[in-house]
Amino acid sequence: MTLNLIDRRPFASVATGRGDVTATPLREVRPGLLLKFECDNPGGSHKVRAARFIVRSAIASGEIVPGRTTIIEKTGGNFGFGLTLACQAHAIPVELAVGLGFSAVKRRCLELFGARLIGLDMLERGATPREVVQWHLEHAAEHGRSYFYTDQFRNAASVAAHELETGPEIAAQLKAWPEVREVTFVSCAGTGASLVGIAKALKLAGYSVTVVLVEPQGCDSRNGVFLDHKLEGMSVGVVPPFIEWNLISEIRTVTYDEVLNTRRTFARDSGFLVGNTAAACLTVANSLAAGATAEHKILSILYDHGLWYLR
Template sequence: MANIHESLTELVGHTPLVRLHGYEKLHGLKAHLLAKVEYFNPIGSIKDRIVLRIIEDAEKAGKIIPGKTTLIEYTSGNTGIAVSAIGAMKGYKVRIYLQDGVSQERLQVMKAFGAEVTKISEVPELQDALKATNNDFVAATNILKQHIRDRQAAGDSIYFVDQMINPLNPAAHHDTTGKEIWEDTEGNLAAVVAAVGTAGTIRGISDAIHEKSDKVKIIAVEPPADDKKLTGIHNFTEVPVDRVPPSLKENNEPKKGIYDEVFVGDPEGAFKAARDVARTDGVLVGNSSGAALWGATRIANRPEFEGKNIVVIFPDTGLRYLSTDLFKD
């Protein structure tokens, strides 16, 4: 039988783990760094997983109808790209509210898939919310929800993907990403390191791995307070509880046990890590991947990790950052 796929949606997930031999050698690391290379998803990022899950669940529940419903999302880029592409595959109109300051490539890719893209700076109430909360993603999402409710009340057929609060975000990573990591390492795993954005990735992976073993360390990386260089990742410590991503909470309080350690990322260190791994192993990734790799490098020479496997989550491709300063030495 011919090996023919009916849609790119059939290719989401089952991304490879790749050992970073060159990077380990360059930095003299004693642990084995295994990159979960998510740009092998068909639309180029880890967000393909959650968007497919959310859209197909909404279809099954009769909440959205191709040709009638407009899909809406607020994003720093990758989720918007996935919504734009999968929406195009399935016959939905797509409207994206895009954070300012993201790479030009992301904006152009969304438009290429036919999405209507509105920058946050063009929506006064959202811009006001960001200014009042130091560009907090959660706060702006809450404002956008009210904007959408008003539109729905006026009769618009729209559906908010809402990656920030949608429980299918961590569920998708529990059922796919976390499961794949455990199976591909055959349980020979000491730690997983991920940068935190909506926190769906780290929550889903943590839940899946901890169902198998409570000995695997989960390491989270967040940006420094007030940082604007590490786009796509979010502060979750030393912030008011209402600004902590919902995936890190339970009963509206921070949930313990999701992660074992938090690193406040160094933007320059993250950028250097991304540049290094491109040159040592030919893996071209974005700044959130660099932040996770920077964090993994910090633990890779600890005695307890010598000779053991540390999985590093690489959410997307560096091709979406070529217009930024990421690869400028």
């Protein structure tokens, strides 16, 4: 299959009500299938949007004071990279508790981006990243720290970032396809923030939106059923805290072999190596694209690039 990679976005930034932000491309990679290239964000993923929004909101409310506050979070994933980048502009230090299951490459890159990795000795003794964060919060004063725990799985600003920024950005870009009235949004859910925020924003912009949730084979997030799998960022072992199940029209599952095949094919045809979660959604989106029309497009998100997942 030869991909078109048509980028009909005629602008470099869009107004979202939060100030102008640089837009990532929305491309029609094959007839009927639109992909939002969030892998083009600083830090390589969509998570920088939530991190940036959380940090800005906390500074505005006084919960973060640059020069005094240190950010703390339990993540070795894309949110960690987003936090380090979001905080650099304000000279805010970032401390991350990163599970030992994350690759050494990712840990080194987090440090390269500016994060300080904490609690290695505790992790080696069997503590969880959550326990590492809790210990540091409890002992902050004696270590001279004033912490702000971003707590992405409980921080509703994660949803607001996508409802007020990413979603309106996509809606503005969809004007390049003026015939479109209906969108099938193929998404996964870790926290559920981007799924909910984008879906709500597109509905508010006047589009008829059908949401298809993608999960690894054997997982059922709605009922709290999770199996071990290799698709980082989706079905992460807890019911997505921000998910609104009334937004979901259909749930489809994918196998790891299907995801790897999609990732290889997309890399060869387009030159873009995307992450496993993006490839999982792309697997389902590809299967739906044949039913698209001029008025009805399939939309999915390339959440991140695939370099983190090479072993």
